[in-house]
Amino acid sequence: MIIILKSVHGDKIITIDYANIDHNPMGGIDVGGYVNGDKQMNFDTVLDKDLDTGKIYYGAGLMSQKLGRLLDTK
Known part of the structure; x- marks a missing residue:
């Protein structure tokens, strides 16, 4: 699934x-993905x-360092 977020x-x-x-044994659903087509993010x-x-x-949640740097600069 692809989600597009519009922002400034x-x-x-x-x-x-x-x-x-996957089902999380503690409850809920574990979900993973990436941003802007870059699997390193x-x-x-x-x-x-x-x-x-x-x-x-x-x-x-966890995120890669590359995604963290992108979010820190915005």
Whole structure:
């Protein structure tokens, strides 16, 4: 799946890597992907659902140094 985010800093394309989606044994879903077609700008996070509100939120996550540098400069 590809998600396009529009912002004042330009469009960002987020690609979700379906091969990297898995059930998290602590609850939720582990999701991974990368940004702007660059697999060196990768991330992993956990998506979970708040049982009281029904809203989806993200939990702990990791990102590559290259993606971290991009986000720090914006």
